[in-house]
Amino acid sequence: MNKIKKILIANRGEIAVRVAQTCRELGIKTISLYTPEETELPHSSIGDESFNLGEGALSETYLNQDLIISTAKELGADAIHPGYGFLSENSSFAKKVVAAGLIFIGPAPASIELMGDKKTSKQEMEKIGAPLIPGYHGDEQDGDFLKAEASKIGYPVLIKASAGGGGKGMRIVRGESEFEEALASAKREAQNAFGNDIVLIEKFIVNPRHIEVQVFGDSHGNCVHLFERECSIQRRHQKIIEESPSPALTPKVREAITKSAVDIAAGINYLGAGTVEFIYDEDDSFYFLEMNTRLQVEHPVTEMITGQDLVEWQIKVAAGEKLPLKQEEITCRGHAVELRIYAEDPDNGFLPSIGKLNIVGEAKLRNVRLDTGYTDGNEIGVSFDPMLAKLIGWADSREKAITKVRESLNDYPFLGLKTNREYLGRVLEHKMFIKGETFTHFVETYSEDLKKPELSDEEVAKLIGAKHMAGNKSSVRKSSSTENYNCWTQLSGFRNC
């Protein structure tokens, strides 16, 4: 890693904090970015040096490619880590970084370009022989034509923005009569979000699971997988609970799906961390969905079950080193579950909430990790994504990992504003979740079960009593366990076992 001594982290929030953590552990200096409204947030001062991007729209701050590159050059960085979101999957940015004589910690621009467009990526995947879902991915965008294609595929169908991601510009259409309105709405949202309203149409799988495979490639021709993650629990098409390994896969299907992912990554000479996403059907068939050419939000579950630091791997392969481990040396141990804690109200359409975050809380159980970009006293506004934190827990079985994260929700009350904590607890306690019967429509299918339970008179009385006792001072309830192990020290040495 001699080539990389200083990294500019071109991101904010929890992922900026996460990348800086690994850099410190490796003795690499960092430069963090912030805007004037973020000076209270931890990421604004996490680096050895911090740079103020100034005020303005995102295009002038976190998406300001030229400013970010010139800052990296001026402050003597060797490399730029883009995190996820923002410029992480922008091939022209990656090209500019390289042209400026810096290392882009991510794949080659050609890989980003290929996978960034759903249509061309599927055409390339067809050549590689990846499993593809039936659909229309062509250029013709006439409404009547697309409607005819939808009928050919057979309802239900899915309309998706070609340049999309994160559920924006995506609509499920259950019958012909809904098609026109759904198409107009999807195109409008796509135009607003991506500046491009081209859509594609696909067969909609009735009981799908979202299963993705973590892959890694180096510049020496090696390509490996680090097992799968199941991310079926979603709301508004965005993941809220992820786990590894998937409760659905038999060893035989796991072998097939991870092999398919490695074939895809190797087929495009992929460099660095990538995720191959699949839709998994009840009959054990799976279809390529897309490849994300960056570190994923949910990478910690993979770190917990493999004992590896994926940011360290990214930095090493970007510096031209070989992958730290061979495929047969990468092992999966136990089970990890991640909960995404959002500032939102699940009992009111998952609408984002705002307010002052008075107290985050702290881990009280072993092998629990909270990745967050916020600290006590921060104001939560509407300028950025409402994800507050990721709570990740590891145990030697799925059942125990679920119990661990459910219990740990109590240790992180996120006092001050409405979050989805309570709702996440309801999902974790649902019998179908516990059985591993997880599908991407879980939240809608069991919406009745997941509703806020009625308050009992005793609970009301207890709350009134607690309010009287509390007065105006705040406190976090002490747990009986005072052990507070850091997951990394706890898991160290597991690489060798």
Next chain:
Amino acid sequence: MGKKILINDIEYQYDFRQTTEKVEITLDGKVFNFSKKDLNLSNDGRHFVLDNKDFFIEKASSRKSSAASEGSSKSPMPGKILKVLCKEGDAVKKGDPLIIMEAMKMEHTLKASKDGRVKTVKYSEGELVEGQVELVELED
């Protein structure tokens, strides 16, 4: 039932007594006793967590009853009006889409809270709005 309190916007009436170690709450004629130690919930003075459930507790006088918002359709948060799907005088059914707005880069559809007639539409397409402002007024 001398005292009033709002828990998650619902009003409760109760009586409260305490000794050095115990608290007695009377609610709807039922009496509940708690040891003060068991009332030590995670809280910041307003937000309380009981069995991993979130509660926002305020004095009854500090806020207007939430029933006042019935029959109106408010913006859930600051954002931009994308489409107005109704006009003044339209008859609407509960659940009908009235306005599509964009906030946090997502579309939110505001739906009619009851059957009725559109009395006023207060914003037009493209306008920016604050959170919790009335966008459409409905009448029976």
